[in-house]
Amino acid sequence: xxxxxxxxxxxxxxxxxxxxxxxxxxxxxxxxxxxxxxxxxxxxxxxxxxxxxxxxxxxxxxxxxxxxxxxxxxxxxxxxxxxxxxxxxxxxxxxxxxxxxxxxxxxxxxxxxxxxxxxxxxxxxxxxxxxxxxxxxxxxxxxxxxxxxxxxxxxxxxxxxxxxxxxxxxxx
Amino acid sequence: xxxxxxxxxxxxxxxxxxxxxxxxxxxxxxxxxxxxxxxxxxxxxxxxxxxxxxxxxxxxxxxxxxxxxxxxxxxxxxxxxxxxxxxxxxxxxxxxxxxxxxxxxxxxxxxxxxxxxxxxxxxxxxxxxxxxxxxxxxxxxxxxxxxxxxxxxxxxxxxxxxxxxxxxxxxxxxxxxxxxxxxxxxxxxxxxxxxxxxxxxxxxxxxxxxxxxxxxxxxxxxxxxxxxxxxxxxxxxxxxxxxxxxxxxxxxxxxxxxxxx
Numbered sequence: 001x002x003x004x005x006x007x008x009x010x011x012x013x014x015x016x017x018x019x020x021x022x023x024x025x026x027x028x029x030x031x032x033x034x035x036x037x038x039x040x041x042x043x044x045x046x047x048x049x050x051x052x053x054x055x056x057x058x059x060x061x062x063x064x065x066x067x068x069x070x071x072x073x074x075x076x077x078x079x080x081x082x083x084x085x086x087x088x089x090x091x092x093x094x095x096x097x098x099x100x101x102x103x104x105x106x107x108x109x110x111x112x113x114x115x116x117x118x119x120x121x122x123x124x125x126x127x128x129x130x131x132x133x134x135x136x137x138x139x140x141x142x143x144x145x146x147x148x149x150x151x152x153x154x155x156x157x158x159x160x161x162x163x164x165x166x167x168x169x170x171x172x
Numbered sequence: 173x174x175x176x177x178x179x180x181x182x183x184x185x186x187x188x189x190x191x192x193x194x195x196x197x198x199x200x201x202x203x204x205x206x207x208x209x210x211x212x213x214x215x216x217x218x219x220x221x222x223x224x225x226x227x228x229x230x231x232x233x234x235x236x237x238x239x240x241x242x243x244x245x246x247x248x249x250x251x252x253x254x255x256x257x258x259x260x261x262x263x264x265x266x267x268x269x270x271x272x273x274x275x276x277x278x279x280x281x282x283x284x285x286x287x288x289x290x291x292x293x294x295x296x297x298x299x300x301x302x303x304x305x306x307x308x309x310x311x312x313x314x315x316x317x318x319x320x321x322x323x324x325x326x327x328x329x330x331x332x333x334x335x336x337x338x339x340x341x342x343x344x345x346x347x348x349x350x351x352x353x354x355x356x357x358x359x360x361x362x363x364x365x366x367x368x369x370x371x372x373x374x375x376x377x378x379x380x381x382x383x384x385x386x387x388x389x390x391x392x393x394x395x396x397x398x399x400x401x402x403x404x405x406x407x408x409x410x411x412x413x414x415x416x417x418x419x420x421x422x423x424x425x426x427x428x429x430x431x432x433x
Contacts, residue, residue, distance in 0.1 A: 043385075044377060045385060045386070045392065048376075048386045048387065048392075049386075049390075049391065049392075050386055050387060050390060097350040097354065098350060098353040114346075114350070
């Protein structure tokens, strides 16, 4: 029947040939469209084989008040800093483009060798191209009294970074 | 006994069906054979069948384009040879590179030709771009070929960037760390760029994640960059070079036009 459903174009109605052609090309487009979408999704893996972010950083007695410790730097890329109130970790990734900054004890500054960003020992960015402060990881004591750090959860905003879980209050 | 002169032997060969199926024109130097030698050859197709000596003057084109293409061929050849001794996994990559330098026969010169050739190709492609610009060879009808050339330039840089990671040394890892950290600041597509929150971009689903195959430069990155460097980008580059050459053939050498008065 030439007078078919959907003949809203006025005088012209849909023929069988046009319908079948439309269905055919639509299935072609769907097939290759599906392949395209699948190919794009292919590049985003669901499981990552990356190193564990949690580590043990010794015990509170291992760190002096006022110390910026580089003991975990090579293996875990983090400093352990102790002050009067307690202890926290700074993740040693410059917030500019990801280099490892260097702690200079004589200047009491953390400086990035790549593009010259300067940070204070609390992580605050004070010079150079770094757009935000260094991140602190989650720090806590486990049941055995060891310091456990988790770099997976991070915070760098003043205020939030000085509260648990990103800061561990300790008796001096 | 038939006296086999060299001429008879030669004629037997060149009049045979096998020979004629391969070589479709004669060897004698006449106008017809010279023309057929170019038109019948897929590799010579870049050249028109006739071109004036004026049109080919070095002062105009500097040979920068053909040098770039020659370097690309050198890089492909040396690259394929390097692939026989390099495995793109973290426990092997750096040590295979060292083996190529010290253990593989001619490995050091092979690696050096590949590396320095890459630097030379990037340099020459920019010389070619400058020459094309300063001789105004981008004007109609050649505007689209300029666009194709820019895409080729981008692909050349991408090939350089992906290849830089493969030795897996300090330079490589940090260069890619910094480069991909710049990518995370892309608008919309990067998780630290403007408008990224509008489409829910996070560290594990933005363009940096797709490039690295993870959240940091690691084994997934090495493999991805290896596949891109050896397969994906060269295929794209080859296809676009074909278009680029075809356009030159179609529009003619820009230097072959006599300036009006």
